[in-house]
Amino acid sequence: MAERGPVRIIGMHAVSALGRGADALLSGVLTGAPAFRPVRRFDTTGRRVTVAATLPDVGTLADELADAIDRAGRAAGLDRADRAGTALFLATHGGPHSLPVPERPAEPSDVPGAADGGRLGPPVPALAGHLADRCGLGGPTRVYTSACVSASTAVADAAALIRRGDLERVVVAAGYLVEPDQYALFDAGRALATDGAVRPFSAGRKGLLLGDGVAAVVLESADVAARRGAPTLATVAGWGRTGDAYHACQPHPGGLGLARAVESALRRAGLPPAEVGYVNANATGTPFSDASEAAALGCVFGARAGRLPVSATKSVHGHALEASGLLELVVTVLALGHGKLPPTAGWLAPDPDCPLDVIRDAPRPASTPYALSLNAAFGGANTALLVGAP
């Protein structure tokens, strides 16, 4: 089958502690006020850290994902026939779910057979089939469990399959809702910021904080989008995925793997680094990781890395783990579309290991045709998504 043109983003929806929908997400990240509050969803007694960015009245992961997929599909103008030919790529934690318990009786949409009696939804990977059925998506399904690059890898794969001509349209959906098991693990691993703030690239940063994130993005081939008259929110102009080959859990200190991912994305788009005018960084607020990412940007952009606008919105909405790549892709698309680059919260002072132009205090007006959304994960996995303005 013939290779196709740039892959279009034609619909999206996101839920986070900043609220429901793209407007709430954009408003929240542009305001730049961190959404971290004491955790009420479960007991944090005995934990070193007791805050996270959670959305009140959140449903189960299955319910929130289904709603996000449905809303993204409607935004993309997908009718029943369109949905029947649409693939679903799902990014979520691969283990047994430990989710907020909905304060409602069991409903017909709950899936029987799960260990919890069905109220929390089906186990992975049956969740993908359940969501496809609920949302009328009849194409192939895939489930990505690649930790914090799950969603961004799914987007890269979806774009590659569309570009290759294997698929016309893919819904990428991703979800993480703050729950007790992962919270306890991150607390035990001393990964959470003990001062209750995420301070990406800043001196004095102490770690990450978790946050809710559920998102769905509809990707479509350029010719099909044009034929349907679908709105183009942005393009996925390039993508790159690499491994550090360095350590099971720590990134390469020189950021070499992440730099190769960015170079791969640029090469695929046929663009020089100078075309990139904004970076939505992975930047978790973790001392070692942020320095590695700064080094990666230095590798790719050279001296310009210090003048390239960078922000890290995990400082506002928290780290949504497997869903982080999709939540931040939505932020990046919104920032490009509105010409406003979101600020980074938590800044204290410059860190000489992170010599970057970190946007802080207020949004920065900008008009740039291309932006990068970066993610990295345990296992030395790195991804770069190059987003083009519509």
Added chain:
Amino acid sequence: MTAGRSAWAVLAEARWPEDGDGAPPGVPGFVHSPFHPLVVAVAERCLTRRYGAGPLPADNRTAVVLVSAGGDTAGAAHVRQTVAAGGRVGPLFFFQSVPNSVAGHVAARWGLDGPVVCLSPTGDPRAEGEAEADLLCHDGDAAQALLILIEPAPDGAPGEATAVLLGEETRQ
């Protein structure tokens, strides 16, 4: 999306257990679960058959594609029980809580610098893994791929795993 359309050659293949195997040896930094030792053992056996002691030279762009429906179910169950009882989990459980960690362990040991991708299969695990490997190679981010298929036994026993190195056949 065509599962298993790969035209790539099988450069090496291994299973655990094979004749004479007992439980796979432990892996430093990974505790409590048979999942991680099994991944490492089958990957080591497969890569050794192709490359001897390793590691591979830089820029080999070898992807690691780990396919497992449930991942480390024993570790996850331990965490669930500990948290439900109000206890504290050990810090090592954090570092091994996602399949990426052990995939990255293998990648670091052998110098595999291609993408690291973990999938929970919705259909035939090998076909899905081969399709992912094919896509990564076709797309150019990988030149070859180490595919690891693993499902721990439901009773907590080590279970079985297969590792396949997929790539273009060249003279060594």
